[in-house]
Amino acid sequence: MRKSVYITRTVPEIALQHLKDNGIEYTVWTERRHQSEEELIPILKDYDAIIVSGPLKVNRAFLEACSHLRIVSMMSVGYDNVDVAAAKELGIAVGNTPGVLSGATADTAFLLLLAASRKAFHMHKEIIRGNWNFWDPTANLGLELKGKTLGIVGLGRIGFELAQRCIGAYGMKLIYHNRGTNEEAERELGAVRVSFDELLQQSDVVSVHTALTPETKELFNKEAFSKMKPNAIFVNTARGGIHNEADLIAALENGTIWGAGLDVTNPEPMAADNPLLNMHNVAVLPHIGSATIDTRNAMAAIAAKNVIRTFEGKALEHAVVENIHRL
């Protein structure tokens, strides 16, 4: 049986090597732009699998048009762009890449937290413009993190690693809001589970690490920001859809909260004239949470292995929708 996979963006070589070693034909879309669903659907008729990197809408209409696919292999842990129920119904496996990217993404959240707390990105821009306002005793002042309270919404793999960094570096106290209890975090990090409102009211730093779901969509809106401390920093490395961007801008402009660090925005990319890009206490990055050489190699390897295992009729290395019914 012919085995072929379409890869939506250039991926680390390790993925291609795994596919070659297993006799799987592949095509890589090498242009530096994401193809639309409309462009991809006719192309995919000639393939048995797809490795997805990027914002492709793998919704019911897309899956129905590509119901011959054996697997949608996500090169990401997030799969909010995939209609999982439709994939299950259509018998299409869905794989993802959890765990291997937790450290790199936690590093990004930590970096954004520090950058926002010390206005670092803003001052970098000022330096480039030739504005060195240095040794001014009352200018460029930021916030310290030592002993402050970190509130994590969605304390899973990435949240845990961010908490380790904040506790290790600054002895921060950890509170969290989750659907269930994270016993490991309570035992090892002294985490205390609180309600969403308590977390907003008590935290000096609120970092969100849930998946984007109907329950978390725009969870951070005007009402949520209004419950936060005026010196609080909001960090989002999860998905831009979890905050309402207009409400975030207003909360920062009005001094409802102090600052923000964003690796994800709503929409992506953000408009070049978005006010967040010119705020002193805001640090924005272009969704680079997992973008290290080691991590992207590890993600690419899993994405390829999930395809290989599907063609071998084996259980996926990491499954969102298992291909077990094919065994």
Ligand SMILES: NC(=O)C1=CN([C@@H]2O[C@H](COP(=O)(O)OP(=O)(O)OC[C@H]3O[C@@H](n4cnc5c(N)ncnc54)[C@H](O)[C@@H]3O)[C@@H](O)[C@H]2O)C=CC1
């Ligand atoms: N910026 C980037 O490049 C990256 C972003 N991400 C995002 O981070 C998210 C989290 O990844 P992981 O930590 O690996 O996931 P995870 O599944 O280990 O952790 C998520 C946690 O959120 C909790 N949760 C889910 N819904 C909730 C709700 N409504 N209220 C409160 N808690 C809720 C879950 O119980 C879980 O403990 C991904 O879904 C993805 O969207 C992940 C990797 C890189």
Ligand SMILES: O=C(O)C(=O)CO
């Ligand atoms: O894995 C994810 O969900 C990302 O956003 C990119 O690594």
